[in-house]
Amino acid sequence: MMDIVADTPAGHLLVVDDDRDICVLLKRFLTRQGFRVTTAGDGGEMIRALADWKIDLVILDLMLPGKDGLSLCRDLRKTSRVPIVMLTVMGEENDRIKGFDDGADDYIAKPFNPHELLARIKAVLYRTRMVPPAPRGGTGRVLWFENWRLDVGLRCLKSSNGTLVDLSTAEFDLLAAFVEHPRQVLSRDQLLDLARGKVEIPFDRKIDMQVCRLRLKIEENPKQPQLIQTVRGGGYVFTAKVSHVEKPAA
Amino acid sequence: MMDIVADTPAGHLLVVDDDRDICVLLKRFLTRQGFRVTTAGDGGEMIRALADWKIDLVILDLMLPGKDGLSLCRDLRKTSRVPIVMLTVMGEENDRIKGFDDGADDYIAKPFNPHELLARIKAVLYRTRMVPPAPRGGTGRVLWFENWRLDVGLRCLKSSNGTLVDLSTAEFDLLAAFVEHPRQVLSRDQLLDLARGKVEIPFDRKIDMQVCRLRLKIEENPKQPQLIQTVRGGGYVFTAKVSHVEKPAA
């Protein structure tokens, strides 16, 4: 259950399509645009996802194995007010209109232009007022330290030579906590709180491990760490100078 | 030769398209917009251009004679991080999305609005351009005394011959306290305070131990200490002459 608290995405989308490729590509694209994306291959998975998460918008393929998208759309509307964008296939004009009839908030024909889909998603989200239309101020935060560029919105870390460093969620959150509180000694409890957003019960050594792993990825020489230094009996400090850069709205 | 300057997002673009007209038109337009533009008609020319110049962004047509744009895109991504904007033809929707999958940073469908292309180029350049990291600020305080160089920012101590002396955190802090208060008699309480930032309760002999250990590491002859001298009944004094040096921006 990955729960991201540090920087909430623009919204949580659910893509329902039986074509795995489409799911993957859409997930990648929309994630890059700042959304959190969950995918489902059929109606069952969709129901489950909707039960498990608070979904802001559903992108629903018209043709699905088992129960088709239209019926799902209808069903959904009976039980929920979640906005729906239907994916239809070029030429199925009738179905398209039916899609509207059956409660979809918008539709888009496959093959589609991802940017157009994005625009529709934003428009629907805006209309339904679930989420502010543009990514909020914090989303585009980009931070520099040493030779690193940390894009909080995109949740990625690049070296200045351009190589992308692969950080897991937990690693990213921890690093973000450090970078956003440079030159402060952060106790393990504080770090746990900052990185997970939760106050965990017992004194743990999770953080130690996490720090160790993080150091392996971002320190030149992990044995003599420059960025994350340990304060015996206190916690850890991030010692680099951090410069903030505000990314303009896309 | 390229310039990394802040005034304009201008840069050196490489347009790869087998359609000579497109190349010419794009070159004219983009040049007017302040970019330096090189064109290539196929993959071979592209490779050569990339070798000859420092290209900031590649505009790559999807359909090319010989090796097509997609494979080129993939290849390029393996060897370089240069941003890529793909040109696709309306209707090649699958390829379009695949372009994303294969590492393009953005794409635009032909026929396109030049201004839209311009906007995409700028956006990609902004997203991907690496700004040199900010120099480390005042934290780079460096202090000299005798034959030693104490880098407070890097928390390391070097001998003038370059050998690095390995100090533990507590040792470093204690030394820093001394070096930053030269020629002052510092009581044990003061030292405790300066080095740990805390006022500890009972009178201890911790400091004595630390001083002893520090002397072993930095004194030529620990039995007859020159740098840290003890003041009987008072504490310790750091007697060396200290010169401050502000570290230049890296």
Next chain:
DNA sequence: AAAAGTTTGTAACGAATTGTAACAAGGGCA
């Protein structure tokens, strides 16, 4: 749904660091 691959958390061991105790050494003063 099983399997393979990731990521995260636990346990444990070893190493480094720091504090305590004990005693030796040295200084000042009668």
Next chain:
DNA sequence: TGCCCTTGTTACAATTCGTTACAAACTTTT
């Protein structure tokens, strides 16, 4: 010199941290 007091040093014990190995929890693939 001999006695008290302070400091230096050694030995040892107690923390604390880094890291490896492994298990549990999740994800993604098949």
